[in-house]
Amino acid sequence: MVEVFKTNVIDPEQADLVIREICNLFPHYKVNFDMEDCDKILRVETDQVFIDADEVIRLLAISGVQSEVLPDIIVSKV
Numbered sequence: 001m002v003e004v005f006k007t008n009v010i011d012p013e014q015a016d017l018v019i020r021e022i023c024n025l026f027p028h029y030k031v032n033f034d035m036e037d038c039d040k041i042l043r044v045e046t047d048q049v050f051i052d053a054d055e056v057i058r059l060l061a062i063s064g065v066q067s068e069v070l071p072d073i074i075v076s077k078v
Helices: 010-027 053-062
Strands: 002-008 030-034 043-046 067-069
Touching: 002 053, 010 030, 010 053, 043 053, 053 067
Parallel strands: none
Antiparallel strands: 002 043, 002 067, 030 043
């Protein structure tokens, strides 16, 4: 499962801190940022069936980071 979040992370140091905090709370999550994307994308992946997006958002908020889940966009080929 993969969940993608839009964030307001401002620099790589803040991104590293957020990654460490998420990995401490959820050691089975694989976490990374795309700091070059205009939405400062946070990508969370796990082999588990469920990613607790609400808890990730809460944890980010405690760290002063605003975030929201980006909706899945399914493009159908006709």
